[in-house]
Each structure stands twice: as structure tokens, then as C-alpha cells.
């Protein structure tokens with residue numbers, strides 16, 4: 001048996017592939033377009049491993065996907081590939097519609113044709129697992145209950161709107177065509193191999209370089225944070241035992257303001273890599289807010305716990321400590337991802353703030 005993973009060179013996808021092959025010998029075909037966010041170095045430990053077949057290509061390339069399905073006969077598609085950064089979606093939404101909406105559509109169509117032609121057991125076993133985000137639900141007020149799976153969709157950014165659209169397509173392909181799908185909507189992830197354009201890795205790498213730590217607005221926006229390894233175990237649980245056509249929220253029960261996150265990172269760095277120039281929090285700078293910035297996300301992860309027995313293994317304290325330590329231990333990875341294109345992005349996003 002084999003699984004086809006899309007976006008497996010990105011942050012969560014590469015953690016998923018590494019975890020998967022640590023736990024089983026079931027091969028992975030990894031289809032990734034290697035955008036700025038895809039990084040083959042994340043998978044360097046799998047070089048020469050016959051269980052990992054890396055394919056450089058686009059999920060929107062229907063002929064390629066059909067060929068991969070016909071050749072490898074996967075029992076499941078686990079779909080991580082996406083444009084994933086809200087700030088980039090504000091500067092350039094077209095790529096988000098192309099990959100997240102049109103790309104998911106193309107993948108669904110290829111999956112549907114492949115699945116329809118499977119026989120008996122293989123057809124019954126097949127799964128299309130769509131990996132999505134809590135951001136599709138929109139923003140919560142301070143006292144609102146956390147998002148359940150029944151919360152209305154109210155996406156506010158081009159990113160979340162494109163993910164919401166993809167969720168709707170996946171749902172419709174199940175209801176109309178019977179494609180055996182499951183969808184997971186997860187909160188903010190953090191951990192190893194996180195590209196330093198997102199809050200947590202950006203703060204770690206900037207602090208280590210003595211650069212400003214740019215907090216948007218008043219820094220009181222709230223996110224629920226989940227260690228990436230826990231997201232991977234949640235995806236595995238839903239893939240193996242989730243009910244067809246259902247969605248499952250995955251979250252860490254860890255609501256934190258951005259200020260708390262940055263202060264925690266500074267305190268950990270003060271302990272693990274003290275800076276003779278003084279505490280890292282001296283670098284915190286409040287900058288102009290993100291347009292349309294969602295105030296609060298919170299996940300009610302009761303359904304996945306009740307039905308599938310999944311709970312996160314890491315607390316925020318244990319996960320963030322591991323994460324900061326990982327960045328301290330991998331200066332070469334950090335240096336390599338801070339290419340010219342990365343510097344261009346930093347100038348685009350922070351230059352005018």
C-alpha cells in the first residue's frame with residue numbers, strides 16, 4: 001500500500017512524511033511544486049530511502065496527477081499542498097486561488113476518476129484527506145465559545161477564503177459523487193522546519209540575529225497553537241478512523257495572545273542563548289496592523305477526542321521549548337532558507353510598516 005501526500009516538502013507536510021516513515025514502512029509518494037515554502041532539505045534524512053518517492057510537480061497538473069495515481073495506486077491522498085501565509089495572500093491573492101481552489105479542484109477530479117475505477121476492497125478503503133485550517137470560521141469575540149465543526153464559515157482573508165472554497169469543493173465531491181473524503185480544520189501549528197515568515201519562527205530567527213521583533217497592532221490577537229507533531233497524529237487518526245464525509249477540528253487547547261508568544265520566546269532564548277546586549281524583549285517593536293486582522297481563533301477539539309480518542313501530546317511549554325531548541329540546533333537550515341527571495345519578502349511585508 002502507498003499514500004500520496006501533496007505539499008510534503010512544506011512545513012507540516014514534511015513533518016508528516018518524516019513522522020509517517022518513522023512509524024511505518026508504507027511508502028509515500030510526495031508531490032510538491034517546491035514553491036518558496038517547499039524545501040527538499042526538510043526531507044534530507046530520507047535521501048536514498050526507497051519508501052519515499054519525491055515528485056516535483058503541481059497539484060493542478062491533472063495529467064501528472066493521473067499518471068501518479070495510475071502508477072502508484074495509493075490507498076489515500078493526504079492533501080497539504082497550499083499557499084498558506086495570510087500576509088502573502090494580502091499582497092498577492094492570485095496564487096491562493098490558483099493552488100488552493102483550482103489546484104484542489106484538479107486534484108479532486110483526478111481522485112474521483114481514479115477512485116471510480118477501483119474495485120471492491122480498494123474502492124471501499126480509499127480516502128481523500130483534505131487538510132484545512134480554523135481560519136475558515138472567521139474571527140471570535142473575546143467571550144465567544146471556541147469553533148466547533150458546525151460553526152458557520154466566515155473567512156476574512158484571501159487565504160482563508162481560498163481554503164474555505166477548497167473545503168466546500170471537498171464536501172461537494174463527497175455529497176454529489178460519493179468520493180470518500182475526510183477534512184480536518186486545524187489551528188496554528190509550530191515546530192521544526194517552520195518557514196520563518198510565520199510568527200513563531202520569525203521571532204526566533206530575528207531575535208537570534210538581533211533584529212526587531214515586529215508585533216502587529218496591539219499584539220492582543222489570540223491564536224490557538226498546536227505542536228506540529230500533534231497535528232500529524234491528528235491527521236493520522238482521522239485518516240485511519242474518521243467517519244466519511246465528516247470534518248474534525250484539531251487544536252491544542254492553547255489560546256495565547258501574540259504578545260504572550262513573543263515574550264515566551266524571548267524568555268526561552270534568554271535562558272538558552274543569553275545575549276550579552278541584554279534581554280531579547282528589548283527587540284520587540286509594535287508595527288502597523290495587518291489589514292482585516294482576525295482577532296481571535298479558538299478550537300473546540302472535543303469531537304476528535306470523543307470519536308477517535310485523539311488529544312495533543314505536547315503542552316505549549318514543552319512544544320515551544322523543543323521548537324526554540326530546534327532552531328538553535330539548525331543554524332544552517334535557517335541560513336539556507338533566508339535566501340534573496342526571503343529577503344525580498346521581508347522588505348515587501350515590513351518595509352512600509
Ligand code: NAD
Pocket residue numbers: 006007008009010011012013031032033034035036037038039057058059060079080081082083084085099103131132133134163185186187188189190195
Ligand atoms: P507551507 O506553505 O509550509 O507548505 C506548503 C507546501 O505546498 C510547500 O511545500 C509548497 O511547495 C507546496 N505547494 C504549494 N503550491 C503547490 C502546488 N500548486 N502544487 C504542489 N505543491 C504545492 O504550508 P504548511 O504550513 O505546511 O501548511 C500545510 C497545509 O496545512 C495547508 O493546506 C494549510 O492550509 C494547512 N494548515 C496550516 C496551518 C499552519 O499553522 N501552518 C494550520 C492549519 C492548516
Ligand code: TYD
Pocket residue numbers: 085086087188197198199200202214215216217221222223258290
Ligand atoms: P501567522 O504566523 O502569520 O499565522 P496566521 O495569521 O495564519 O494566524 O501569524 C500569527 C499571528 O501573529 C497573527 O495574529 C499575526 C501575528 N504576526 C505578528 O504580529 N507579526 C508578524 O511579523 C507576523 C508574521 C505575524
